[in-house]
Structure formats: structure tokens, C-alpha cells
Amino acid sequence: MKITHMLLAGATLTAAGLPLAAAAADPKEVSKDIIAVQIRKQGFACKTPLSAERDTTTGNPDDPIWTLKCDGASYRVHLVPNMAAKVEKLADDSSPEAPR
Secondary structure (H helix, E strand, O other): OHHHHHHHHHHHHHHOOOOHHHHHOOHHHOOHHHHHHHHHHOOOOOOOEEEEEEOOOOOEOOEOEEEEEEOOEEEEEEOOOOOOOEEEEEOOOOOOOOOO
């Protein structure tokens, strides 16, 4: 009976678009690569994810918000189970200032 439940849970998570390894991982330790895959599916550019840091000042433990740094852009990513992530592109602090 237990095996059936585990197989059903694995199939459900895979069908929902979550890699099985991500489902088994601690939700507090989401990989930068998994977050990058999610935002790419939603049309955002992140060819090479550099880092992902959990924003502990906002959200709550069950509702994680991450800052994802990619080559060329940074994003604030609010992961919502069974829904598209809420993604906000952050200002690029490395770009030169506009002339005054």
C-alpha cells in the first residue's frame, strides 16, 4: 500500500511539472537551477543561473520568495505550488547610469 502511495505521489509531482528530485528535497533548499527552469518556462531569460538566495525578510516559511541572479539579469521569484511563479525583474545595478 505504501509503495502505491509513493508511486502515485511521484507521478502527480512529475505531471505537475516538478522534477521528482525537487519534490524530495527540503523546500528550504530549492536549487538555483530549478528556479531558473521555472522562470524560463514562463518566458524570462536566465541562461546561466549564478545564485538563488531565500529572502527571509518577506513572505513566510511556507511561502518562499527567492532572489535569483542570472548572467545578465536578476529576479525576485515567488514560488507558488501548482501555479506559475510570480516573477519580478530587478533593476540591474551593474549598468551605467543614464546621462543627465
